Amino acid sequence: MIRIVTLAPYDAADLAWLGKTLYTAFGLGTEIAGERRPPASAELPGGRTDAEKLVQAAGAPRVVADDKILFLAAADLALPPGPLGEPPAWGFSQQGGERAVVSTRRLPARGSTEASVEAWRRRLARECIHFIGHLWELHHCYDPRCAMHPSWSPDLAPIPDAALCNFCREKSERKIRLAKT
Amino acid sequence: MKPESPETEAGSAEGLISDPSSLKPGDRVVYPNQGVCRVTGADVQEIAGQKLELVRMVREEDGAAVLIPRAKVSSVGLRRVASRSYIEGVFHYLAAQSADPELDWKIRHRDNADRLVTGGVLGVAEVVKGLHSLSHIRPLPTKEREQYDSSRHLLVAEISASLGVPPSVAEDYVDYALMPPAGVTFKLKPPPRPVELPVRFARRKPVVKAEEELGLDDMGLELGELAELGEGAAAEEGGEKGEEAAGAEGAEGEAGAGTGEEAGQAPARAAPHAKARPAARKAAPAPKRAAPKKAARPEAKRARAAAKAAPRKAAPAKAARKAPRKPAKGGKR
Incomplete structure (x- = not known):
């Protein structure tokens, strides 16, 4: 079961669409588990939010084994800088764990036209699949059409597909099959 | 003189553990192809009538006992987790412009397997980068896709352990270096020197049985005759090249990696021609006409001449046996 917890207000229709897409991608039930307040302990001085702390400290519903919790936030997430600098943070997930967060801050503007809403939803769904994929121990994929391709890659299409490539899909199915429940 | 083992020839990756007594419970080590492990202690077990002293470890990823x-700690390539400064060098390597990927899948697969075992964390990064750059040319076949995924897993685990960051962040670092966002450039430093791979003796199958493989017996032809059928000047050139190639092959066993590699290339490139030819010949119904045409190809001639060189000429019994069949083709004068 994937439980979606929002840390900012989102349109119910968008969340319903997201739930359907996640079900299609992973074959797992999806539940909209309500809205919570973002934890103050994760806030950084510059107005940014520590992604790792946010995932650890955010309140979540009760879960059973192998449930995954996806937080949707509007905050500007920050990751610890690496040897070559800080990579752009579209989200964060506990690899092989149970919690992930996706930020909608870097998504294109939602707008109000049908096309812009569709593009926004697809990009949101793609990022959610990406970070839930990390929860199922998927690594980044070199295929730009795969949802596991890095979110900042210049090879990514303007409106990327919200689906996994064959290799990643089979790997995720294998992991899900081997899960405890 | 005692020949060096592949391990010693390969040089050593950073932090390679040569003295097992230096391992203490709580140490973090990397077992090649397995990942980051934590030493939990020592153990003595009797296996097949022998008392073995064992180092007991737990794989951090899933808690599996290792x-x-x-006595085998150094030979399996057990090493310490790479230091932070070394890992930084690995990122500079990942972000540097990549060389053209090896296109011969056999060489690539073998070298990648060696890098994963003996190359340390930089070797793992080399595999990831090499397969990544190859994926820009064509999609990876299933086995290499799996190798790419597992080497990425090993690299991410070691970076995560070394830098003390979560694995997903370590993976972001890797891909930030491999695929930087548009407009981002890095000030790169020279990366660490990669560990040399083991020298492979007899890394290419020498083309000594070319005649049998070509199926020339069926046609009553010999390689030397085919060479003579072509242009005279080209045949002479082929002879010279053949001598060179034969010399290089002879030196392959003694030479180091550089010369051995070059010497190994020549027969390997010739081999596909040799393999492809019998099929073509079977398909062609008129071998008498086909043979001179193929003999005229200069590279084929060189390969055959290299294979034949002098010894083949001294086969009078075979030549005598084939003599009655030669007039049938009518090509030799």
């Missing part, structure tokens, strides 16, 4: 005989 036991290594103390």
Whole structure:
């Protein structure tokens, strides 16, 4: 079961669409588990939010084994800088764990036209699949059409597909099959 | 003189553990192809009538127990987790412009397997980068896709352990270096020197049985005759090249990696021609006409001449046996 917890207000229709897409991608039930307040302990001085702390400290519903919790936030997430600098943070997930967060801050503007809403939803769904994929121990994929391709890659299409490539899909199915429940 | 083992020839990756007594409970080590492990202690077990001293470890990823005989700690390539400064060098390597990927899948697969075992964390990064750059040319076949995924997993685990960041962040670092966002450039430093791979003796199958493989017996032809059928000047050139190639092959066993590699290339490139030819010949119904045409190809001639060189000429019994069949083709004068 994937439980979606929002840390900012989102349109119910968008969340319903997201739930359907996640079900299609992973074959797992999806539940909209309500809205919570973002934890103050994760806030950084510059107005940014520590992604790792946010995932650890955010309140979540009760879960059973192998449930995954996806937080949707509007905050500007920050990751610890690496040897070559800080990579752009579209989200964060506990690899092989149970919690992930996706930020909608870097998504294109939602707008109000049908096309812009569709593009926004697809990009949101793609990022959610990406970070839930990390929860199922998927690594980044070199295929730009795969949802596991890095979110900042210049090879990514303007409106990327919200689906996994064959290799990643089979790997995720294998992991899900081997899960405890 | 005692020949060096592949391990010693390969040089050593950073932090390679040569003395098992230096391992203490709580140490973090990397077992090649397995990942980051934590030493939990020592153990003595009787296996097949032998008492073995074992180092007991736990793989951090899944808690699997790993036991290594103390005597084999260095030979399996057990090493310490790479230091932070070394890992930084690895990122500079990942972000640097990549060389053209090896296109011969056999060489690539073998070298990648060696890098994963003996190359340390930089070797793992080399595999990831090499397969990544190859994926820009064509999609990876299933086995290499799996190798790419597992080497990425090993690299991410070691970076995560070394830098003390979550694995997903370590993976972001890797891909930030491999695929920087548009407009981002890095000030790169020279990366660490990669560990040399083991020298492979007899890394290419020498083309000595070319005649049998070509199926020339069926046609009553010999390689030397085919060479003579072509242009005279080209045949002479082929002879010279053949001598060179034969010399290089002879030196392959003694030479180091550089010369051995070059010497190994020549027969390997010739081999596909040799393999492809019998099929073509079977398909062609008129071998008498086909043979001179193929003999005229200069590269084929060189390869055959290299294979034949002098010794083949001294086969009078075979030549005598084939003599009655030669007039049938009518090509030799």
